[in-house]
Amino acid sequence: MAICKTLFLKKTHDYGTAWRILRPESITDQVFIKAQRIRTLEDKKVARVDEDVTGEYIGIINYCIIAMMQLESDSATPMELSEDKVSQWYDDKARETKVLMFAKNHDYGEAWRDMRVSSLTDLILMKLLRVKQIEDNKGLTLASEGIAANFQDMLNYSVFALIKLGLQ
Template structure:
C-alpha cells in the first residue's frame, strides 16, 4: 500500500473547481476539446478571479482561516458541494444563495487555505 499525502486531494479540489468554473463559462454547445493555448488562458484567467476573491475575503474576515482546523475546511467544502447540488436540482435557480460558480470559487479557496496550512505545519 502506498501512503498518499492529503495535499494531493486538496490540489484536486483546486483543479476540479477551476475546471468547473471554466465549463460554466463556456457555451453548452462548445466541443469538449479546446486547444492548449485557450485552455491555459481560461485557467489563468479563472485563477486570477479566484485569487482576487480570496484576497478580498481574507481582508474582510481577517485571516480567520488560519485558526480553522483541517476538518473545518473539509466541512466547508462538503457544505458547498451540497449547495451546488441543490442549485443544480433547482435548474440553477437560487432564492438567497450565490450561484454555482461562487460555490466552486469558495471550494477552491478553502482548498488553498488547507494547502497553505499543511505547508506551514510541515515546515
Template sequence: MENTSQQFDSVITECRNLFSNKMKDYGAAWRVMRTSSVTDQIYIKINRIRTLQMSENKMVDEDEETEFVALVNYSIIALIQLYEGFSDVLDCDYDEVMNWYDDYAGKAKMLMEKKNHDYGEAWRSMRVSSITDMIYQKVLRTKQIENNEGQTLVSEGLDANYYDILNYAVFCLIKLKN
C-alpha cells in the same frame, strides 16, 4: 495579506503545473463532463479527504494534499464548464484551456483577497478539518442548487460555491505546507 497573496500564487502554480501535465497526457477529456458531473467529482474528493482525516487506516497511498490539489483543479474545471459549456468534441486548444485556467484562478485570487481582508485572515486560526467541513458543506449546497436547476431564492449561485471551494482548498494547502 501580501504573504497570503504570495502563498496563494505558489499553491496555484503547483496546481497549474499538475493540470498542465495532465492536459498534455489526456488532453481536455474532461470537457465532455456536465457541470453536475464535475460537482460529483469534487464531492468524491472532499469525501475522501474527510475519510482520511477521520480514519487511521488508508488503503490507497495518497494524502490529503494531493486531494486538495485535485479540489483546486476540479473547481477550475467546474467554472470552465459552467461558463464555457461542455463539449462533445475534444477540439480544445491547450493554450486556450490554460488561458481559461489562469483567468478563473485569477478571479478566485481577487475574490480571496477581498474576503480575506474583510474576514481578517480568520482561516489562519482554523483547523484544516474545519475548512474541510466547510468545503463539504459548499459541495452539498452546490448539489442542491443543481437539483433546483440552478435556481436560488436568496443564495449565491453555483459559481460562488466553486470559487469558495477553490479558495478554501488553497487555504488548506497553505496550512499543510506550513
C-alpha cells in the same frame, strides 16, 4: 496554484480536454469524492491507498477550475481545446478566484489562519451540498450565491488547507 496548474497542464497534455464531456453535476460529484476521502482520512487517520490529502486538495482545486470553465462554456465551445487556450482560461479563473479571496480575507480578517484543516474540509463538503441543491433546483436561487461562487469558495478553502499543510 503554480503546482496545481502544472499538474493540470501535464494532464491536459496527456489526456487532452476530455473533461469537457463532464456535465456540471459530474464535476460536483468528482469534487465530492475527493472531499469525502479527505474527511475519511481525517477521521480514520489511516490511508490504505498511498496518496496523501495534499493530492486530493490539488484535485479539488483543479476540478473547481474545470467547473468554472464548464459553467462558462456553451455548445459553441469546442470539446478539444489547445493547451494554450486551456492555460489562459485556467489563469483567468484562478485570477478571478484570487481577487475574491483577497476581498473576503480583508472582510474576515484572514480567519482561515486560525482554523483547523478539518474545518476547511467540512466547509468544502457543506458548499458541495449547497451546489447539489442548486443543481437540483435547476440553478435557481432565491437569496444565495450561484454555483460558480461556491466553486470559488471551495477552491480558496483548498488553497488555505494546502498552505496549512505546508505546501507552498
